[in-house]
Amino acid sequence: MSLSYVNPSVDSPWGTYLSQVDRVIPYLGPLARWAETLKRPKRALIVDIPIEMDDGSVRHFDGFRVQHNLSRGPGKGGVRYHPDVTLEEVMALAAWMTVKNAAVNLPYGGAKGGIRVDPKQLSQKELEKLTRRYTSEIGLIIGPQQDIPAPDVNTNAQIMAWMMDTYSMNVGATATGVVTGKPIHLGGSLGRVKATGRGVFVTGREAARRIGLNLDGVRVAVQGFGNVGSAAAELFVGAGAKLVAVQDHTGSIANPNGIDMAGLMETLRSEGGVGGFRNAEHLDDESFWDVDCDILIPAALEGQLTADRARRTKAKLVLEGANGPTLSSADDILHDRGVLVVPDVICNAGGVTVSYFEWVQDFSSFFWSEDEINVRLDKIMVDALKKIWDTSERHQISLRTATFAVACERILMARQERGLYP
The missing domain is CATH 3.40.50.10860 (Leucine Dehydrogenase, chain A, domain 1)
Known part of the structure; x- marks a missing residue:
């Protein structure tokens, strides 16, 4: 392997990750001596x-x-x-x-x-x-x-x-137990398909409540309409929100009065994307980022929320359904503009949480109902966000840096207590 972790581009995925680690080091105390572990x-x-x-x-x-x-x-x-x-x-x-x-x-x-x-x-x-x-x-x-x-x-x-x-x-x-996300009859778990989107909704609901944003009538824009984006959108619409814009690999659509969720899902199933949906305005892809919305959910690929798009978005709350969708330069702009970002490493953790449930069920050969799974998932996500929110307020840092502070402390404590072998 070439030493790909040496001098990466700032806006590359690895460069973005390294900049996030650098920002958290001042909050790690004595554990900072192990921080190089995180960079390799x-x-x-x-x-x-x-x-x-x-x-x-x-x-x-x-x-x-x-x-x-x-x-x-x-x-x-x-x-x-x-x-x-x-x-x-x-x-x-x-x-x-x-x-x-x-x-x-x-x-x-x-x-x-x-x-x-x-x-x-x-x-x-x-x-x-x-x-x-x-x-x-x-x-x-x-x-x-x-x-x-x-x-x-x-x-x-x-x-x-x-x-x-x-x-x-x-x-x-x-x-x-070697993989998760399997078919149900091969040891898969109920609730797994929509778990990541559900986690986006639960953390978004909690964050919105904490900043005084009422979900009833709130305007939501979603980039990426696969399992994550579509499941999150369905849950937000079910809670009273309006889906006002969607973008995927087939095109971008918008309707300020709210997109018909049932009709959109039918188009998604029949055509494999949202571009063919007829009951909405069709936008060029760059105009998607200018749509009037309160909540923006980037749920596609990494690096989509650039500095320019961060300056233009009208959202008050960004929920990272994708991994690494926001560049570090964009993160700073959103913070300066007072836009709250719930970072990927907590926002989209619903999928891996239910994967953990699946792994546990496979070992025990005892399977839970979907209601049990959703209750357990919601509790883990709510408790995790509360600890991160409290850390953010205590240190006056962003939710992303607070998430890294909580997580990296746990990782490096384990590293320290295990010691080095030999």
């Missing part, structure tokens, strides 16, 4: 994935799995299939998982994986071959007590089923 991935694996395509040709794809920190437990983090996946991006995503898991006090470290591929260009058979070969290649470092993958961008329950089956065949025993 523990382990990074790059694998070649050769597969025979349907036309008989052989193609090679690059795969990655990074374990950032394992001080608090086995690695945990998703696998994404995307043509722009890089080692540096996966490193940053793994690091954010370390912080996220610690922020909600789950017994995990942080990990992430990815394959540089456009899955839409592959047949179902080719996708299965890709997944199984990737799983075999990273099988050296994953396992129910080592590192537990999950779905992420362009991956789903079917891909997790193939990963679980491949790992199980290689170890000679069914190991349902």
Whole structure:
């Protein structure tokens, strides 16, 4: 592995993460001596994935799995299939998982994986071959007590089923706990699909209450309308909010009177995106950021909320449904403008929290109802946000720095107490 963590671009995902760590060091006290631990991935694996395509040709794809920190437990983090996946991006995503898991006090470290591929260009058979070969290649470092993958961008329950089956065949025993986000009948958990979006809603509801923003009639704009963005939007609309703008890879739409949620979801199911929705104004993608709204939910990819867009947004509250959607320069602008940002490492932690529930259920072979899962999820998210909010007020720092302060203290305390071997 090249030393990708040395001198990264400021606005790259890894550069953004490092700047967030630097900001929290003054609040770590004696634990700051261990801070360099946070700036280096523990382990990074790059694998070649050769597969025979349907036309008989052989193609090679690059795969990655990074374990950032394992001080608090086995690695945990998703696998994404995307043509722009890089080692540096996966490193940053793994690091954010370390912080996220610690922020909600789950017994995990942080990990992430990815394959540089456009899955839409592959047949179902080719996708299965890709997944199984990737799983075999990273099988050296994953396992129910080592590192537990999950779905992420362009991956789903079917891909997790193939990963679980491949790992199980290689170890000679069914190991349902090696991945989470599986189909229900293969050890998956109820409530998992909408868990991340639910976490965005719960933390958003709590943050809105604390700044005096009534959800009844509040205007919400969502960028990215996959599992996270759509689930969060449905919950906000159910609480009385108006969905006034949506953007995804197929286009941008707006309606100041509120977009019909049922109709939009039908378009999403039938056409695979929101661009074909007819009962709304169609915008160019950059105009999305100028829409009048009270709550903005970036739930697409990292680096979307730039300094220019941060100056233009009219939102009072930003809820980071995606990982790393806000550049550090944009973060400062939003703070100076008095816009509250609930950071990704707490806002979108609902998914990994229910993944933890799934992992626990798999070990015990005892499964909970969806109501039980939602009650447990809501309590963990509310309690985590309260501690972070109190830390923010005590030190007069942003919620992002407060989240890192709470999480990094837990991570580095574990590092210190475990000591160095040998």
